[in-house]
Amino acid sequence: WRGCLRLYSSVSGSVEVNGTKYAANAVYTNITPSIVELTHRSLHLSESHPVGILREAIEKKLNSTDAAFSVYNQFKPVVTVHENFDSLGFPQDHPGRSKSDTYYVNEKHLLRTHTSAHEMECFGRIAKGDSSKTGFLISADVYRRDEIDRTHYPVFHQMEGCRVWKRQNPSAEGEEPAHIVQLREDLAKLEKQLAEQATKIVVEDDCTLEGNPKQEHMTDLEVDLCSRHLKRSIELIMAEVFERKLESLRKSNTDVSEIPNVLKVRWIKAYFPWTAPSWEIEVWWQGDWLELCGCGLAQEDVLKLAGFEPESHISWAFGLGLDRIAMLLFEIPDIRLFWTKDQRFHEQFQKGVINTFQPYSKYPGTLRDVAFWLPEESSLKVHENDVMEIVRNVAGDLVENVKLVDEFVHPKSGRKSLCYRINYQSMDRNLTNSEVNDLQDQVSQELAKKYNVQLR
Ligand code: FA5
Ligand code: MG
Secondary structure, X not given: OHHHHHHHOOOXXXXXXXXEEEEOOXXXXXXXXHHHHHOOOOHHHOOOOHHHXXXXXXXXXXXXXXXXXXXXXXXXXXXXXXXXXXXXXXXXXXXXXXXXXXXXXXXXXXXXXXXXXXXXXXXXXXXOOOOOOOEXXXXXXXXXXXXXXXXXXXXXXXXXXXXXXXXXXXXXXXXXXXXXXXXXXXHHHHHHHHHHOOXXXXXXXXXXXXXXXXXXXXXXXHHHHHHHHHHHXXXXXXXXXXXXXXXXXXXXXXXXXXXXXXXXXXXXXXXXXXXXXXXXXXXXXXXXXXXXXXXXXXXXXXXXXXXXXXXXXXXXXXXXXXHHHHXXXXXXXXHHHHHOOOHHHHOOOOOOOOOOOOOOOOOOOEEEEEXXXXXXXXXXXXXXXXXXXXXXXXXXXXEEEEEEEEEEEOOOOOOEEEEEEEEEXXXXXXXXXXXXHHHHHHXXXXXXXXXXXXXX
């Protein structure tokens, strides 16, 4: 792998992802072979993988109301900077664009950081009349450079959902325009479905439009109906998937009184450059509020860029994280398990069934510290995500957790020292001491080589 890593970051080299070759860029290219390997997995397409089972359950539920959504699940993970950021109005200095947070293939291409990267193309299909549906769902793997622990992995999965309504003029004075009538009808259908759901949703929503303004061209009534349709759609997803969980808990748990018979959710205001207003939903689960989905009413600029006539349509969009919900529902204790090839994991799941994972065993972990002085030149900044990337490259899924345990500045020299604690732990087998020593050596050497740190 070392040879590969060098090749990937050399100017003359090229990088191949999903069968396509890209010219590497000395400054931008930061994808690594271990990440590229993950682009072939497509866990969301596997019918008997927790992520795939959840995806299918949500698609089915959302399309059970009025079959409004086209389903696109085959988009490849390399997209352009334009698709992922520019087309969605991300400002040039948005932190999401930085190399410390995002995997770049080269200066023009990256591994999508969210499924919103495909919004423009899919809106475009509706605008051009290539799709007869009034909405779409996109599920895909998304990539972010991040920390390493039991709930974070450099790849996770999102589902994007969008709906549009064509704006119309009233046909006669005093009458409501056709799209308003349609929105009311669509909303009524959703509300009826929610009411029929066995799990009742208790919604806390004190969001106003203060500091989260609507777009000029939309009427108050359009904003009201469209955002209610959006929120009820997401609540329906939550009611459906958590209902399945509560049901199986009721079946297996002797103390049924501890299992809630309602699901508490709350709406909080949010900000995304391509929606206004914007919100996030949080679900109360086992003593915590969990953020599961961001959403909002699509910005006119995005719709125009996709090919719609100015102000001709109104639309909502959401982006839902599948992995976190799958971990809760299937009771998966470590996100790495999704990626294991161990049959003891995979044989436990079947298409259409949300069951509880039975851990097959837990192998002991081994803690090792790596401490180093940062280089004196302040230009050589080491981002925490760079440390994570090195560990990930050397040890891959044999690392359970990496955390910063000590940080201090030498009183005389002013130099800064960091100490990271790495937990080496395999989900599938016991690691030997010499194996761990080897990994730890490689991590230290790579840190010294790539970032010029001085090991302590
Ligand atoms: C987005 O990615 C937006 N694209 C969502 C969106 C779409 C907003 C359309 C408006 C319109 P965010 O970064 O918050 O937003 O991620 C969305 C969801 O993905 C989160 O709510 C969470 O459920 C999930 N998610 C985010 N980061 C991680 C992670 N590191 N691990 C697992 N799940 C994550
Ligand atoms: Mg968020």
